[in-house]
Amino acid sequence: MKCPKTPEEWNDVAKRFASKWNCFNCVxxxxxxxxxxxxxxxxxxxYFNYKKFxxxxxxxxxxxxxKFLFVDIGAEGGAGDGGTWQKxxxxRAITNNRAGLPQDRNLLNYDEPIPFHIVADDAFALNTWLMKPYSHQPQDSTERIYSYRLSLARHVVENAFGLLQMRWRVFETTMQQDVQVCKKITLCPCVMHxxxxxxxxxxxxxxxxxDQHHNVVAGTWREELLNLME
Known part of the structure; x- marks a missing residue:
């Protein structure tokens, strides 16, 4: 599991997001x-989270x-996603300009430099380097297109989690070990993934x-995971 550290490595990741998901400057x-x-x-x-476990x-x-580029495992469940990410x-490296992200770059047909950024959902705080869909309703056509494209790119991590859970049934159980051992048990499938x-x-x-009509079609892992849970 190797997280990019140089502008060149981040650029390679951004190119794949642009070509596969039409989401530019996304890393x-x-x-x-x-x-x-x-x-x-x-x-x-x-450790008691909002989902009541x-x-x-x-x-x-x-x-x-x-593919997982970076994982942080072991924060208390009660902290929530946003609070965990900030720690x-x-x-911290991105905030302090030590992560090696490339300089802001112009998009096609747009003459204002746009930062390279991470995509996430509403649980995370908006930043110049962290983008998320518009939360307000209704949205005009430009906002809908932006939200759709960003959400589609964000789905890759949701799908990564789904594949992880489908392949390694340990995530369908409640781990009985102490916290430090649970961290190691969680890390191993991430590497194997x-x-x-x-x-x-x-x-x-x-x-x-x-699909060709810009509809999002659910991957087969979703149905397979439901079958495993039955």
Whole structure:
């Protein structure tokens, strides 16, 4: 699992988002996933999340092809996605201009430089380097197009989580080990997920995709995961 550190490496990731998802100057898709654990001894309330179970947070950033580039594992579930991300070393590095992101770049037919950025959902704080869809309704045509394109790019990390959960059934259970062991158990499938993508490429229908009419079609992992849960 190798996170880009130079402008050249970030540019390579951004090119894949542009070509595959028509989302420009995008370098990663960000989201958090709650990993169910038994109630820790002492301080258990810190791990009790808004979904009403005990958890640690898997904070992950994915590239355009569902590969994890960065993960932060082990924050208390009660902290929430936004608060957990702000404490991640990568977030601090970006804030302090130490992450190696490229200089702002003009988009095609647009003469104002646009920052390279991460895409995320409403759980995260808006920043020049973190974009999310418009939350207000109704939206005009320009806003709808922007929100649609950004949401489509953000779906890659949601799909990465779905593939992870479908392949490794440990995420369908409540881990009974202590927190430190749960962190290691969570990290291993993330690494194996990346290896699986390298050695066994996905079929186009395995994950969410956009049809010729710009409708988002659900990937087969969603149905397979539902079948596993039944």
């Amino acid at each position: 990663e898709a960000l989201d958090g996933k709650h990993i169910a654990i038994k109630k820790p001894e002492g301080g258990g309330s810190l 005990y958890s640690i947070v898997l904070m992950a950033l994915s590239d355009a092809k569902y 991640c070393k990568l977030a 990346n290896l699986a993508l390298q050695r066994c490429p996905l079929a186009g229908t395995d994950v969410d995709y956009e």
